[in-house]
Amino acid sequence: QVQLQESGPGLVKPSETLSLTCTVSGGSVSSDTYCWSWIRQPAGKGLEWIGYIFYSGSTNYNASLKSRVTISVDTSKNQFSLKLTSVTAADTAVYYCARLRWDTSGGGFWFDSWGQGTLVTVSS
Amino acid sequence: DIVMTQSPEYLAVSLGERATINCKSSRTVLDSSSNNNYLAWYQQKPGQPPKLLIYWASTRESGVPDRFSGSGSGTDFTLTISSLQAEDVAVYYCQQCYSSPWTFGQGTKVEFK
Numbered sequence: 001q002v003q004l005q006e007s008g009p010g011l012v013k014p015s016e017t018l019s020l021t022c023t024v025s026g027g028s029v030s031s032d033t034y035c036w037s038w039i040r041q042p043a044g045k046g047l048e049w050i051g052y053i054f055y056s057g058s059t060n061y062n063a064s065l066k067s068r069v070t071i072s073v074d075t076s077k078n079q080f081s082l083k084l085t086s087v088t089a090a091d092t093a094v095y096y097c098a099r100l101r102w103d104t105s106g107g108g109f110w111f112d113s114w115g116q117g118t119l120v121t122v123s124s
Numbered sequence: 125d126i127v128m129t130q131s132p133e134y135l136a137v138s139l140g141e142r143a144t145i146n147c148k149s150s151r152t153v154l155d156s157s158s159n160n161n162y163l164a165w166y167q168q169k170p171g172q173p174p175k176l177l178i179y180w181a182s183t184r185e186s187g188v189p190d191r192f193s194g195s196g197s198g199t200d201f202t203l204t205i206s207s208l209q210a211e212d213v214a215v216y217y218c219q220q221c222y223s224s225p226w227t228f229g230q231g232t233k234v235e236f237k
Contacts, residue, residue, distance in 0.1 A: 049227070096173055107160055111174070111219075
């Protein structure tokens with residue numbers, strides 16, 4: 001049973017960089033069956049996909065955030081990370097890391113395991 | 125971007141009764157080569173992350189009770205809970221992965237009547 005755990009500062013100042021890490025246990029980020037993703041959810045609102053990374057390092061980002069987002073993977077630590085630059089109050093949200101299962105037979109990408117989420121508040 | 129629109133936003137259902145949630149995409153999410161709809165449903169309980177219930181519009185994820193079913197194709201989809209149980213009170217989201225960026229519906233909150 002794979003488990004994911006987010007970690008990082010809960011408070012970030014405006015214009016600074018938000019940095020989060022997701023530690024994966026019970027599974028490997030080097031798997032060729034899964035990608036590793038970040039999703040966020042502002043309080044009381046819906047879900048926004050941020051981007052994903054494959055173990056090889058190839059990435060796909062939401063175009064709305066692409067200029068500010070970097071997702072990286074560290075296979076030696078079985079972790080992947082998110083950096084979001086130039087944050088504003090609009091970036092305040094619960095940030096989830098998730099495993100993205102991609103189906104080679106029938107196609108599609110499904111978020112099949114999630115971390116518990118971590119609240120990041122952008123405030124001075 | 126493909127916009128996912130769910131209805132209703134709130135749904136009050138009696139214990140044991142049927143709950144039906146609709147999801148409409150702004151463009152088709154049916155892949156012609158695989159004949160699969162790239163549409164999933166998630167359940168989110170308070171204080172918890174979302175949980176995958178259904179993918180390919182109608183395939184239940186392993187371990188999901190069979191009272192949950194999905195249907196639809198192209199742009200119109202439905203999640204049905206055949207007999208609402210206490211543990212089904214949650215917010216339900218649809219999500220498309222046909223076209224990047226993957227997008228979610230705004231959610232439907234299911235409560236007890």
